[in-house]
Amino acid sequence: MNSELSELLGDLVSVTHRLTRLAAQATGDSTSPAAWRTLSVLTSSGPLRLGELATANRVSQPTMTKIVANLNELEWIKRIADTSDARAWQIAIAPKGQNALNDWRYRLGMALEPLFADLTTRELSVLSEATDLIGDRIDVQELAA
Amino acid sequence: MNSELSELLGDLVSVTHRLTRLAAQATGDSTSPAAWRTLSVLTSSGPLRLGELATANRVSQPTMTKIVANLNELEWIKRIADTSDARAWQIAIAPKGQNALNDWRYRLGMALEPLFADLTTRELSVLSEATDLIGDRIDVQELAA
């Protein structure tokens, strides 16, 4: 175990904990990070079974059942009976959900932009690459799950 | 408003949302992200008033009162009466809390390391720099609060 890597990962996760809260407060709205996270996963992965969606979000299945029920009431997602298994549901993002997610991302960008406005083009590309690197690690874990 | 920056910030926050959950599941323990976040803030900032700690964590003061009460029961933090204001408390991390945080970071590093093991030295330094860049943005916001 590489202790420099461990240190970096500890710092990275500490910083992401705080950025998550910063984002929640910055837009000042009442929709939860879990909702945005779920919509975001659906946007990038396409429709998923409820259990798959739980895995992708790293929450338990009953938790995801509850989150999906809330999103369904808002009509932000669609529940589609899975044609190959009568027990299962396909969960897809709905147009309203896509619009809401896009709006949130816009408002988030507006709110956070002043904080990042002083970064150089090089620094921004560092952030961009890091985002991709982390995103790829998360997706790798999904495949292994 | 720079739409590329907005896009990047939306992606960054989406990815950090998911990394936060990945970290919570990866270590499999019952202590919440809020507790770790709070201990982490206290480690880097030193003792803070309860309200300041709430601001640094981007949560409301009553939320922080509760989190601090839990941490106090675990003896992970110390509550010290503020000498200059009879209403206020200084909250400081206690040795038990520091040990718990260090242990958590170690276990987190162990759990996440396989995901990041394939990164090159250059990629790891990208992550490291990004972590610093984000961390600096968060601290800037604190000063402005």
Place this chain on the structure above:
DNA sequence: CTAATTGTATAGCCAAACTATCTATCCACC
């Protein structure tokens, strides 16, 4: 066909999040 496995809903519990309100303390001003 039967037993084991699987997908999701339900139940119950806890903690983190919020707003509103209250009480005691502090501070500014007259």
Place this chain on the structure above:
DNA sequence: GGTGGATAGATAGTTTGGCTATACAATTAG
């Protein structure tokens, strides 16, 4: 010194996201 306004933190109440355990129906394996 006294009064009014502001502030620090506790308390109350509500909602939602987390969890484990369990139930039931559908699917799969032997």
